[in-house]
Structure formats: structure tokens, C-alpha cells
Amino acid sequence: ATPTALLVGTGRGAQLGILIKGPEILEETRRVDTVVLDKTGTVTAGRMALVDVVPAAGEDADEVRRLAAAVERLAEHPIARAIAEAAPEPDRPVTRARSDNPTESTGLDRTLATGGSGVGVGADGVGVGADEVREFRADAGRGVSGVVRTAHSGVALARRVLVGRRGWLEEQGVRTDDVAAAVDAAEADGATAVVAAWDGRARGVLVLRDPVKPTSTDAVRELRALGLRPVLLTGDNRGAALATARAVGIADADVVAQVMPDEKVAAVERLQAGGARVAMVGDGVNDAAALATADLGLAMGTGTDVAIEAADLTLVRGDLASAPQAIRLSRRTLRVIR
Ligand code: ADP
Numbered sequence: 001a002t003p004t005a006l007l008v009g010t011g012r013g014a015q016l017g018i019l020i021k022g023p024e025i026l027e028e029t030r031r032v033d034t035v036v037l038d039k040t041g042t043v044t045a046g047r048m049a050l051v052d053v054v055p056a057a058g059e060d061a062d063e064v065r066r067l068a069a070a071v072e073r074l075a076e077h078p079i080a081r082a083i084a085e086a087a088p089e090p091d092r093p094v095t096r097a098r099s100d101n102p103t104e105s106t107g108l109d110r111t112l113a114t115g116g117s118g119v120g121v122g123a124d125g126v127g128v129g130a131d132e133v134r135e136f137r138a139d140a141g142r143g144v145s146g147v148v149r150t151a152h153s154g155v156a157l158a159r160r161v162l163v164g165r166r167g168w169l170e171e172q173g174v175r176t177d178d179v180a181a182a183v184d185a186a187e188a189d190g191a192t193a194v195v196a197a198w199d200g201r202a203r204g205v206l207v208l209r210d211p212v213k214p215t216s217t218d219a220v221r222e223l224r225a226l227g228l229r230p231v232l233l234t235g236d237n238r239g240a241a242l243a244t245a246r247a248v249g250i251a252d253a254d255v256v257a258q259v260m261p262d263e264k265v266a267a268v269e270r271l272q273a274g275g276a277r278v279a280m281v282g283d284g285v286n287d288a289a290a291l292a293t294a295d296l297g298l299a300m301g302t303g304t305d306v307a308i309e310a311a312d313l314t315l316v317r318g319d320l321a322s323a324p325q326a327i328r329l330s331r332r333t334l335r336v337i338r
């Protein structure tokens with residue numbers, strides 16, 4: 001292989017918005033035969049929208065939304081952004097509070113006062129103060145929790161609020177039977193459903209949708225035309241995963257759903273053990289290890305720095321259409337060399 005041709009190839013890549021870490025990577029790009037696609041933010045826009053709040057019997061949808069938003073405001077997942085954005089902004093200045101009991105967690109521990117409803121008048125005519133969140137913690141691929149303190153006419157109410165996947169809440173002793181039907185219905189309909197709970201009981205279901213990016217369907221078709229087998233890999237539920245897969249033309253059999261962040265690596269390794277040469281395309285913190293494990297890692301330029309660092313190639317535009325372009329570029333470049 002002539003180094004000059006490889007450099008021309010990487011230079012051409014840069015023009016196309018494909019950043020290649022080293023010329024030798026083009027060789028691996030040419031050889032991959034399977035492409036694992038992360039769902040959220042890679043195939044879909046990664047811009048979840050909160051489309052429904054289903055309260056459990058006897059609960060108030062607005063309160064479910066407000067308390068969930070108070071905690072999610074401190075998190076960074078697309079789910080968190082959607083829930084936080086759907087609740088009104090605090091209309092009193094954000095004040096910082098000290099955490100008296102910091103917890104150990106896999107995520108970021110922060111303590112911040114947020115105002116779900118700001119200062120307003122509750123349904124019962126009682127003044128409701130800003131929600132203040134302590135002991136925030138994020139469990140990657142599972143959910144978030146925090147103690148939300150709300151002042152009601154001078155009386156402070158502290159509730160331990162959890163928002164996350166149903167199974168994760170159950171693991172922490174929260175009964176979710178009351179909301180199981182709402183979760184199942186939303187998931188069967190292709191949505192993402194997370195459960196909000198406090199004081200040990202499920203209080204409601206937040207239903208979110210994440211549209212497929214307009215260019216993803218063509219990109220998947222092109223990858224297939226280039227002889228690659230597309231596989232969809234996601235931490236999301238199977239219903240949402242199948243809906244996305246069908247929208248872009250990925251076979252049901254090639255959908256791997258409800259994968260914990262630490263299991264994404266194992267999913268890639270399983271394909272490799274079966275003889276596949278695997279490219280992985282992802283954007284999240286949760287994808288970084290799998291991007292490094294894959295024979296070729298492609299990060300969305302719109303994704304997290306951790307993913308970009310772990311990958312061999314960055315798709316600057318954050319568009320899946322750049323993935324088949326990268327494969328074609330490597331094949332052309334190496335054909336010239338041989
Ligand atoms: P993906 O692979 O689709 O990016 P993740 O592994 O990040 O998904 O998350 C998997 C699941 O964990 C989500 O579908 C959701 O049920 C739950 N989850 C993750 N982060 C949060 C959060 N901030 N709030 C509530 N639920 C969350």
C-alpha cells in the first residue's frame with residue numbers, strides 16, 4: 001500500500017466530513033461485513049419528545065411531570081432533556097444547595113435547586129415553592145433519582161423520586177404493577193416509556209418518541225447494497241427498537257434490544273465470535289466501549305466526546321449517510337493502491 005494513496009484517501013474523507021484517525025484504518029473499513037447501529041441519536045434524531053403522561057390511579061399527571069422534570073433537569077440523556085423541556089422553566093433564580101449526603105454512583109452527583117413549577121398556586125390553592133433536588137444520581141441505561149424538596153406554604157415536603165425503566169425500579173423495591181399496562185401499551189406502540197415513582201410507589205408513566213432521521217433509511221439501504229448486514233443495538237425496549245428497525249428496513253431478527261451499557265461490548269463480541277468483522281456506529285457514553293471493541297468504530301460527530309475518542313472514524317455531520325460513504329471511500333482508495 002502506498003502511503004501517498006492512503007493519505008489522499010484520508011484527505012478526501014476529511015472533505016466529506018469523515019475524519020479518519022490514521023491511514024491504516026481504511027484497510028479495516030474495507031473489510032467489515034456487519035454494521036451494528038446504536039438506535040438513539042444514531043438511527044433516530046436523538047431528540048426525544050414527551051408525548052404523553054399517564055398517571056397511576058389517584059395520581060396527578062402534572063405532578064408526575066413536574067417531579068420527574070425536577071430530577072431529569074440534572075441528567076444528560078435525551079430522555080432527560082425531553083422531560084425537563086416539557087415542564088415549565090423555573091421562574092425564580094436557581095440556587096445551589098449543599099449535598100449533605102452524597103451518594104456513590106456511576107453517574108454524576110450534583111445538587112442543585114430547580115423549580116419544576118416555580119412559585120405558583122397548586123390545585124388546592126396552596127402556594128407551591130421551587131423544587132430543590134438533593135442526592136441526584138444517574139444510573140446509565142437505567143434511570144435517575146433524587147430527593148425533591150418542595151415547600152408547600154412553608155411546610156417542606158421531601159420525596160425520593162425515581163425515573164427510569166420499570167425493571168430498574170422493581171429492583172429497588174418499587175411496586176410497578178399499577179403502571180405495567182400503560183408501559184406495555186406504549187412500548188407495543190413503538191414508544192419509549194419510563195416510570196416515575198416516589199415514596200416507594202409508581203406514580204405515572206412518561207411516554208416518549210424519537211423520530212428516525214430522514215437520511216437513515218437510505219443509509220441502511222446503501223449499507224446493505226455494499227454487502228453489509230445491519231444490526232440494531234439499543235438499551236431501549238423491544239417495541240421501540242422494532243418500530244425503528246422496521247422504519248429503516250432492518251430485519252426483526254437483527255434487533256438486539258434492552259441491552260445494558262456494559263452488555264453492548266458483549267453483543268459486539270458475540271457477532272465477532274460468529275466470524276463477523278464488525279463496524280459499530282454510535283454516539284453515546286454507553287457506546288464508547290463497544291466502539292473500541294468493534295473492528296471499526298464510527299462515532300457520530302454530534303455525539304459525546306467519549307464516543308468520538310473511542311472511535312476510529314468520526315462522521316462529522318452526525319449523519320448515518322456518511323457511513324456507506326466511508327466504506328465506499330476505503331474500497332476506492334485501496335483499489336487504487338493494489
Ligand atoms: P440507548 O441505547 O437507546 O441510547 P440507554 O442505554 O441510554 O439507551 O438507556 C436505556 C434505557 O434506560 C432507556 O430506554 C430508559 O428506559 C432508561 N434510562 C436511561 N437514562 C434515563 C433517564 N435519564 N431517565 C429515565 N430513564 C432512563
Ligand code: MG
Pocket residue numbers: 038039040041042282283284
Ligand atoms: Mg445513542
